[in-house]
Amino acid sequence: KRHKFWETQPVGQFKDLGDSSLPEGPIEPPTPLSEVKQEPYNLPSQYEWTTCDMDSEEMCNEVYVLLTNNYVEDDENMFRFNYSKEFLRWALRPPGFYRSWHIGVRVKTSKKLVAFITGVPARIRVRDTVVMMAEINFLCVHKKLRSKRLAPVMIKEVTRRVHMENIWQAAYTAGVVLPTPVSTCQYWHRSLNPKKLIDVGFSRLGARMTMSRTIKLYKLPDQTVTPGFRKMEPHDVPAVTRLLRNYLKQFLVAPDFDENDVEHWLLPKEGVIDSYLVESPQTHEITDFCSFYTLPSSILGNQNHTTLKAAYSYYNVSTKTPLIQLMNDALIVAKQKDFDVFNALDVMQNDSFLKELKFGPGDGKLHYYLYNYRTKHVLRSSELGLVLL
Numbered sequence: 001k002r003h004k005f006w007e008t009q010p011v012g013q014f015k016d017l018g019d020s021s022l023p024e025g026p027i028e029p030p031t032p033l034s035e036v037k038q039e040p041y042n043l044p045s046q047y048e049w050t051t052c053d054m055d056s057e058e059m060c061n062e063v064y065v066l067l068t069n070n071y072v073e074d075d076e077n078m079f080r081f082n083y084s085k086e087f088l089r090w091a092l093r094p095p096g097f098y099r100s101w102h103i104g105v106r107v108k109t110s111k112k113l114v115a116f117i118t119g120v121p122a123r124i125r126v127r128d129t130v131v132m133m134a135e136i137n138f139l140c141v142h143k144k145l146r147s148k149r150l151a152p153v154m155i156k157e158v159t160r161r162v163h164m165e166n167i168w169q170a171a172y173t174a175g176v177v178l179p180t181p182v183s184t185c186q187y188w189h190r191s192l193n194p195k196k197l198i199d200v201g202f203s204r205l206g207a208r209m210t211m212s213r214t215i216k217l218y219k220l221p222d223q224t225v226t227p228g229f230r231k232m233e234p235h236d237v238p239a240v241t242r243l244l245r246n247y248l249k250q251f252l253v254a255p256d257f258d259e260n261d262v263e264h265w266l267l268p269k270e271g272v273i274d275s276y277l278v279e280s281p282q283t284h285e286i287t288d289f290c291s292f293y294t295l296p297s298s299i300l301g302n303q304n305h306t307t308l309k310a311a312y313s314y315y316n317v318s319t320k321t322p323l324i325q326l327m328n329d330a331l332i333v334a335k336q337k338d339f340d341v342f343n344a345l346d347v348m349q350n351d352s353f354l355k356e357l358k359f360g361p362g363d364g365k366l367h368y369y370l371y372n373y374r375t376k377h378v379l380r381s382s383e384l385g386l387v388l389l
C-alpha cells in the first residue's frame, strides 16, 4: 500500500523488515539546533496554527468539543472516545511538558478549532538505552476536513517543535498499520454491566445464552478479597516507584518513571486515574499495585444510553498477590464505581489473566510505533511495558 508521507520519514520501512544487518537505535542523527527550521510549516491559506493552553478553561473546552465530535471511533462507528477535560489536562501536563507541543489549527476567519495534535516528553527505555522521547497523541482533524492532507503537515509541525527541544525520537499508537509497527497488541474487554453492553451493541448475547445467565456469568463479589488492598496515597509514591521500576525492567520497551512521574501518572484523580496497592498487614511492605484510567465513549445513535463508561488497564505489578487475584480486585472496584466495561491490551503479563477473568477479544488491534528509532525485531506484545493514553 502506498504511504506517500511515511515513506519520507525516519521510521522503519516495510522494505527493511527482516534486514537484521540494520542496527537497533536512531535511524537519523540529531540535527544541530541552529539548522532546525525556526518557522512553522505552511498550512493551506485559510488556516492558522494556534497553541492550545490547556490551563485555559475556554481553550480546554474547545479541544474537548473538537475531540468529542471528531476523534477516534470503533471500526463499526458505533462509539467514539470521549476524553474528559480533566483527563486531557492530566494527560497533557506531565512533569516537563511544553505548551508549544499542544498544537491546534484554526480557520483564520471564524477562529474555529478544526484540528489538534499533541506531544508530551517521556523517558522511555528501549532494551538497555533510556531515550528522551515525545509521546504523540490526540491527532484529530475535523470530519469535514478529512483528506485535505492536513495530518502530514501537523505531524511535521509537532516533529519540528519536538526537534526544537533537542528531542529526536517519539512513540505513538494507531489502530491502522503504518510503516512499521514496533509491536501489535490485541485488545480485550471484560463485561461489568453486560445488560447495557448488549443493549448498546458493544457485546452480543452468546449463543445458547439468556440475558439472566449472562448477567450471572459476569457477576463479581461486592468487596475486594486481598487483605491490605487499598487506594494509593501520596506517601506511597517512593515505594510504588521502586516497585514499578523493578517490575518494568523485564520488558524491552518501558517508561523510565521517577518519583515525579509516578506522582503525576499514578496518584488517583477522581474520574481520571484510579490506582490501588497491597500493603502487607504484617510487614506494611507494599507488594502489589494495579491501576486503570477512565476513558468513556460516546454511544452514537442509541435512544437509551449516551455514554459507555470504560476503564482501561494501565500499570499493574504483582510480586506477592497472584496477578489474577489482583486484577479481579481491580474488576471488583471498577464495578463498584459503576464502570460498564474494563479494557486491557495483551501487553506486559496481561495475557496471564485475560481468559481466566472472562475478558473477550476486541475486534481490533492497537499498533505501537517509534519515530526515528529502529528495533532489532518486531516485539511480542508481552515484551511491551508501555501503555499510552
Ligand SMILES: COc1cccc(CC(=N)NC(=O)c2cccnc2OC2CCNCC2)c1
Pocket: 072, 073, 074, 075, 079, 080, 081, 173, 175, 187, 188, 295, 297, 308, 312, 343, 344, 345, 362, 364, 366, 388, 389
Ligand atoms: C468502545 O469505544 C471505542 C471508541 C473508539 C475506538 C474503539 C476501539 C479502539 N480503538 N480501542 C483501542 O484503541 C483500545 C482498546 C483497549 C485499550 N486501549 C485502547 O486504546 C487506548 C490507547 C490508545 N489511545 C486510545 C485509548 C472503541
